[in-house]
Amino acid sequence: MSQFTIHKTNDYDSMSVIAAREAFNRIKKGLVSNEKFVFGLATGQSPIGFYKELLQLLKQEPLDLSHFYTVNLDEYFPISQTSINSYYVEMMNQLWKPLSEITPTFNPTKQAFIVNGDTADPIYEASAYEEKIQKLGGVDLQLLGLGVNGHIGFNEPSSARNSRTRLVRLAEETIEINAQKFFDGDSAKVPVQAITMGIGTILEAKEIFMLVSGNKKAKILAETINCKNPSSENPASFLQYHKKVHIFADDEAAKYC
Numbered sequence: 001m002s003q004f005t006i007h008k009t010n011d012y013d014s015m016s017v018i019a020a021r022e023a024f025n026r027i028k029k030g031l032v033s034n035e036k037f038v039f040g041l042a043t044g045q046s047p048i049g050f051y052k053e054l055l056q057l058l059k060q061e062p063l064d065l066s067h068f069y070t071v072n073l074d075e076y077f078p079i080s081q082t083s084i085n086s087y088y089v090e091m092m093n094q095l096w097k098p099l100s101e102i103t104p105t106f107n108p109t110k111q112a113f114i115v116n117g118d119t120a121d122p123i124y125e126a127s128a129y130e131e132k133i134q135k136l137g138g139v140d141l142q143l144l145g146l147g148v149n150g151h152i153g154f155n156e157p158s159s160a161r162n163s164r165t166r167l168v169r170l171a172e173e174t175i176e177i178n179a180q181k182f183f184d185g186d187s188a189k190v191p192v193q194a195i196t197m198g199i200g201t202i203l204e205a206k207e208i209f210m211l212v213s214g215n216k217k218a219k220i221l222a223e224t225i226n227c228k229n230p231s232s233e234n235p236a237s238f239l240q241y242h243k244k245v246h247i248f249a250d251d252e253a254a255k256y257c
């Protein structure tokens with residue numbers, strides 16, 4: 001059933017460069033043929049090199065980004081948008097701000113969207129975000145990382161294939177891992193909830209790029225690719241139901257593939 005296109009690379013840097021070049025070409029083509037492009041963004045360690053390379057490419061060949069929009073996968077709840085641990089700040093520093101400096105046709109205030117983790121009404125926020133994506137005409141290219149437990153976005157094990165943007169509870173394992181780089185290393189400071197695009201939302205993207213690197217991801221990546229019956233036990237396995245998934249994996253992550 002799986003129709004993944006797998007790009008194996010030597011290391012993290014070449015994974016980032018190859019994936020960013022592919023994405024740049026999609027964006028360039030999409031902006032010309034559809035006059036707009038909606039890019040679904042991911043956070044975490046996996047896309048850091050990708051964003052750096054994408055910015056390089058856009059510096060070398062500036063594009064008119066007046067009709068380029070970004071929608072992020074997820075955000076902690078509750079969290080203030082000004083918190084250094086928020087995905088809002090992570091995206092502003094890694095992509096939106098440098099992108100607006102290179103290409104003034106990109107205005108983050110009007111073109112970059114992420115759920116507000118500071119909302120008083122997370123249920124409304126989640127459904128409004130789902131609607132926002134529809135209004136933009138859907139996601140052209142969705143970037144994903146892969147959690148060691150198979151999560152995509154914050155769709156933890158037990159998430160349903162048809163789930164939509166919603167408030168979720170984080171797995172203990174995710175809280176521990178995410179405290180390693182943020183929240184002063186203190187897992188007690190990590191919010192236990194988040195708002196994430198659902199698996200059904202992700203599967204509606206026209207194309208998906210998943211970035212996977214390092215030994216820790218090798219087992220779950222092999223399971224994601226090879227499992228015969230996609231199930232909620234490994235949410236990423238549902239990607240098998242999508243026809244256009246590209247997996248960019250370095251040697252360590254792809255060692256069982």
Ligand code: GLP
Nearest residue numbers: 043044045046145146147153154
């Ligand atoms: C996080 C994020 C995901 C991310 C994943 C993998 O918890 N919510 O969007 O893709 O875990 O993160 P990393 O790339 O740091 O391994």
